[in-house]
Amino acid sequence: MTLPLPASALADQAPDGLFVETVTSVTHYTDRLFRFRTTRPGSFRFRSGEFAMIGLLAEGKPLYRAYSIASPAWADELEFFSIKVPDGPLTSRLQQIRPGDGLLLRKKATGTLVLDALTPGRRLYMFSTGTGIAPFASLIRDPQTYETFEEVILTHTCREVGELQYGFDVVRETLADPLVGDYARGKLRHYATVTREDYARRGRITDLMASGALFADLGVPPLDPTVDRGMICGSLAMLQDTRALLLAAGLSEGANSAPSTFVTERAFAE
Ligand code: A2P
Secondary structure (H helix, E strand, O other): OOOOOEHHHHHHHOOOOOEEEEEEEEEEOOOOEEEEEEEOOOOOOOOOOOEEEEEEEEOOEEEEEEEEOOOOOOOOEEEEEEEOOOOOOOHHHHOOOOOOEEEEEOOOOEOOOOHHHEOOOOEEEEEEEHHHHHHHHHHOOOHHHHHHOOEEEEEEEEOOHHHHHHHHHHHHHHHHOOOOHHHHOOOEEEEEEEOOOOOOOEOOHHHHHHOOHHHHHHOOOOOOOOOEEEEEEEOHHHHHHHHHHHHHOOOOEOEOOEOEOEEEEEOOOO
16 A cells, blocks of 8 residues: 655656645544644635545545545645544545645635525534534634624534544634634534443434433524524434434525525545
């Protein structure tokens, strides 16, 4: 198996028309999850919440996957949050990257988990499971999120407690950040739950919504389409089940071309 190449070697071998970026830091959270950051090309533009195609050379050929950009649109570096799939064609290689290695980045970012795809409202829910937190890690670090909404509720559900750590780190960094901290303080709320280990809050977010526990815990009224907006990112099954609850509450699904009261996107899968 080919290992990641230093950025200069990758730049020599990469096809034209791509960015070749340099990895600046890598943090392994669990044996299934890691975060990494890269340099950002000066001309690479995106909206907070969008995804990009990133990749490596595998046996000499470029291999890409769609990854949500976890850093906000204003940041100097790009951040990504990834699973490690043991036999995954990309992630089995990507989990070996180290600072100084190169990463391929296609020139265009896109996606539906953007503020522009929602109609005006007061309270924004971001429902995530697993690596589905990545686009929200971008949006909670964007001051525009707090200019658009009075209250921002980030829910993150994982199988195990250790998988919640990235979310805790990003929320802490957000509140301490000189640029966005003042916007986020008093508005950003983090609701973390676990399904397969003992933890203070247990259960799938869908069950916690259906039982009313989520709203009781937060001290907010049940979902109301006149004030509440939603974004959902997780597995296909999680999207379906969460979507059904939002539809039942009277919200409707939107897109960039037709903004509405909630939007969905599948979390990274290999
Ligand atoms: P559970 O442990 O009960 O399956 P995964 O890694 O499989 O994507 O799961 C991440 C988290 O999402 C887990 O806590 C899992 O709960 C939860 N989850 C899986 N499927 C659904 C679903 N259909 N609706 C809500 N949460 C789900």
